[in-house]
Amino acid sequence: MRYVRLLGLFLKANLLVELEYRANFAAQSALGILWAGLTFVSVAVFFTQTDALGGWTYEQALIIVALFTIISGAVRFILEPNVIRIVEMVRTGAMDFVLTKPANSQFLATLRYAQYAGLADIAAGGAIIGFALHRMQYLPTPLAGIQFALMLISALAIVYSIWLVMAALSFWFVKIDSLSELFYALFDTARFPVTTYPGLVRLLLTFVLPVAFMTTFPAQAMLGLLDGTTLAVSLGLAALLVLFSAWLWQRAVLGYSSASS
């Protein structure tokens, strides 16, 4: 309960900061919407030449585009602003001030900051979902809706864990601030159905790098095409990664011995 209240305070404090820098907010929001449009184009261009991509129709693939945009937005909203600061704080030694505060260090380090412009991406993603569902004249059944919600939560948990692992690694390897580039390079594969890729890459994106769990499987859930096994695997994987990343964070923090002393 205390953490919920703290989270509310953080969000409010960040909102006040955001209101102070309105030009930045406007520019970043516009940028998010522009990139949503560019992602849309990068997938739509294939459908000027074909009717299906890896067995997905145009409208179905748009759900994946939307999820790609929503997850990018969530990363821009919460993860990126925090993880960039963690890397910086480890380098400068300012991490001391986080660790000495009377609350869980992972909570403080990963949820303290927010960049509200990320909400523009999320809104754009929502609009694309609406557009696609309208074109298909399809409304998810309540069961599909619940499955989709569970899949989206596990997708977000997986992405959160990956960013937490990157943050934890910065305790050991200080020069790591380009890791986010690496994430984005791999995440770029998530804008297409995983079935589009040739066998080996598809296996890699499903079992080694859990990219398929971020967009393809949640989109299947929304379309009512998901089987129970995938749902269970996805939830299990998310739980596992959350636990692993939290454990790694603890290890990292325990081994931390400031920068200046």
Added chain:
Amino acid sequence: MSFMVTWWLRKYIALGKAGWALIMEYRAQVVIWMMSSLLMVIMLLVWLSISSDGAVNGYSSADFITYFMVGWIVRNLTAVWASWELDFNIREGRLSPMLLRPIHPIHNDVAVHWVEKLLRLGIVMPIAAIVLLLTPEVHLDFSPLNILIFLTSIIGAWLIVFLSDYLVGMLAFWTSQVGAFINGFFGIRLVLSGAIAPVAMFPSAVQEVLRWSPFPYMLNFSVDVAMGRLMPEALLTGLIVQWGWALFFICAAWAFWKIAVRSYSAVGA
């Protein structure tokens, strides 16, 4: 005249050496920044998933592989980041000492960008060469004249990309939100230059407009040249349009700089 040439040459050799030391210091970073060009490999895989059933708009699977491998090289040769540094230097007031130097700060950026390309080429060329050698039915035109035209088109492409990006960076003289402009322009360039799809895949109305814009000449045109896809007439028109844009951006950057520096009042000391 020859005095001027040696004078500039010596300046560029000195800047290039310093730049190489800088790039070597950040070599791991350069490799990570190169990751963003992997999007082209992803796009190639997706195009291949369609072309396995037969040619798409005149492009066979081998054509797509050739297009994206050569395009990958061109994209790495035209990678730019000078606008980010310009923005940073203007905001932090670091531009002031640079303005006092006897040569324009852009020459340092040009030199560092070119030596960085040596590192990128060293990584990209072998990979692309192996992929192309393993692909049957690759069509590349290696006649001496075509190689000469290709290199000319690369220089043209580089000038257009570098200077248009530099122009966006110069907005930092007036606004602090340049990061969003640079990033947005990067995305637009990515899509319209042909990095995600050959421009020939776009609807014909879009192609017609793009033909006269600078975008395809940043990447797609050079790849078409290498693949020998262009009739002599289209080739000549393309070169004229490309170098027309290159000259336009040279003049625009020069003029814009003159105006901008006048309004520049340094931050800090």
